[in-house]
Amino acid sequence: MRRLPVYLLIDVSTSMTGEPIAAVRNGIDTLISSLRQDPHALETAALSVIEFGSDAQQSVSLTELINFQAPTIEANGWTAMGAALTLLNERVAAEVKKTTPESRGDWKPLVFLFTDGMATDDLEKGLADLNRSQLGVIVACAAGPHANLEELKKITDCVVSLDTLDSAGIAAFFKWVSASVSTSSVKIDLTKKDISTLSELPPPPEEVKIID
8 A cells, every 4th residue: 555644844942832832732633533534544644743943853753643643742942944854855765665666655745844933044955955855745834923934935835824823723724734634645546646736635724824
């Protein structure tokens, strides 16, 4: 069975302390619970979590849904977004099975990046590393008034925003991520093609605005 890899890149900088980081933890729990009730997602999706604060770390390696255990995410440090992109490239290269003449590899990964700020490290290096990865859709979510939209547009054409960092908005974002993974798992099964554009995902809820 070809897996659909899903990478969650989560900003855990100090500015996420309190309600935002608690809402992210709840959002990941809801995401997993919802996907485990979807037969298509349960059969194909595998998830990984990469956190970035003062540095970047993969707190959960690429894991099938049935075995996924949510990390204990805590807010601290700065916003090493560049390092997160570099780490994403490394983990995709190591974890995503490539197609060979003998067998089909995994589908191209879906990536969801969530941040409330701007990079405090070398974003350009991260972007250069990211460009070496074979990815499907990358969605970057700018959460709250201090996220840098122009910076996120360098990462991907698929940028969405939340006006505030309250629990309702963050919950809405993660519910949309869940719906996007579910929809993608069905589409790849039917079409046998990778997901490559934002238009192939379900429309976001009103709390999540698409940035042109």
